[in-house]
Amino acid sequence: MKWEYQVIHLNVDNSSSKSEESSNPEDASEKLKGSLSPDFLKDQFPEQYQENEGSEHPAIQLSNFLIKKGDESWELSETLKIGKMLFLIMKL
Secondary structure: OOEEEEEEEEOOOOOOOOEEEEEEEHHHHHHHHOOOOOOHHHHHOOOOOOOOOOOOOOOHHHHHHHHHHHHOEEEEEEEEEEOOOEEEEOOO
């Protein structure tokens, strides 16, 4: 039997993320000792402080991805973690 393989890479970082810390305009304003208000920061840097209310939890995103791959006849064969990288090995 001959298998086809597909490798999917996921970034995994369990440390506290600096991007999460910096995406809070109130914290940023405090670090600047109030020289710039949270509202000003949100207004001037909307891409930095956009709210992700519509994004799904990563577990749901991964579940939807695996369902889609399953519909294409791919099977999750193995996971492999190397440092902060996680690889999903799919076979067909």
